[in-house]
Amino acid sequence: xxxxxxxxxxxxxxxxxxxxxxxxxxxxxxxxxxxxxxxxxxxxxxxxxxxxxxxxxxxxxxxxxxxxxxxxxxxxxxxxxxxxxxxxxxxxxxxxxxxxxxxxxxxxxxxxxxxxxxxxxxxxxxxxxxxxxxxxxxxxxxxxxxxxxxxxxxxxxxxxxxxxxxxxxxxxxxxxxxxxxxxxxxxxxxxxxxxxxx
Ligand code: ADP
Numbered sequence: 001x002x003x004x005x006x007x008x009x010x011x012x013x014x015x016x017x018x019x020x021x022x023x024x025x026x027x028x029x030x031x032x033x034x035x036x037x038x039x040x041x042x043x044x045x046x047x048x049x050x051x052x053x054x055x056x057x058x059x060x061x062x063x064x065x066x067x068x069x070x071x072x073x074x075x076x077x078x079x080x081x082x083x084x085x086x087x088x089x090x091x092x093x094x095x096x097x098x099x100x101x102x103x104x105x106x107x108x109x110x111x112x113x114x115x116x117x118x119x120x121x122x123x124x125x126x127x128x129x130x131x132x133x134x135x136x137x138x139x140x141x142x143x144x145x146x147x148x149x150x151x152x153x154x155x156x157x158x159x160x161x162x163x164x165x166x167x168x169x170x171x172x173x174x175x176x177x178x179x180x181x182x183x184x185x186x187x188x189x190x191x192x193x194x195x196x197x198x
Pocket of ligand 1: 008009010011012013014015016017139140142143174175176177178179
């Protein structure tokens with residue numbers, strides 16, 4: 001299975017780019033979707049969080065209180081280590097299972113933290129969607145109901161633009177219009193198909 005990792009910071013345009021690859025029938029595995037699904041009701045991960053933190057970690061419905069857990073690991077680094085040790089192997093396992101199920105000639109693994117979480121190990125090729133930090137902030141503020149400070153905090157926790165670019169085999173510059181993405185995506189799609197034949 002030939003895996004193309006697609007990454008970029010928050011608001012860089014990963015989803016916009018992977019949607020374009022999907023128009024060619026390419027399957028996309030989204031690490032964020034897998035991560036969010038880990039704590040479904042009845043899951044092993046949810047039970048382990050409940051055992052460690054008690055009822056305070058749950059909502060009245062029994063679902064994970066994500067806001068509480070986020071605040072908790074922010075304030076307690078040892079809990080963050082514990083949570084990462086719980087979730088990272090599970091996420092990796094589920095990503096691998098999803099990649100194996102893909103039917104398209106190559107498959108995309110989309111992950112904002114591809115570089116940070118070493119998911120690059122699962123990829124044959126890494127494509128970075130690149131924009132300036134200023135544009136990242138602007139587009140995220142337009143999309144999400146968050147403050148500029150919250151966007152800055154998220155960006156702080158992610159790899160820097162330079163770190164990400166260092167891990168890149170291919171780069172798409174998304175500082176232009178969305179229409180300007182069509183041609184580079186088409187070119188890369190052809191390129192990845194060629195790689196398969198070698
Ligand atoms: P990511 O998945 O990396 O967080 P998105 O693909 O959701 O990023 O893009 C962030 C926001 O910016 C979305 O609202 C998207 O519609 C918009 N966007 C993406 N590319 C462009 C572009 N080239 N010009 C203007 N807006 C864009």
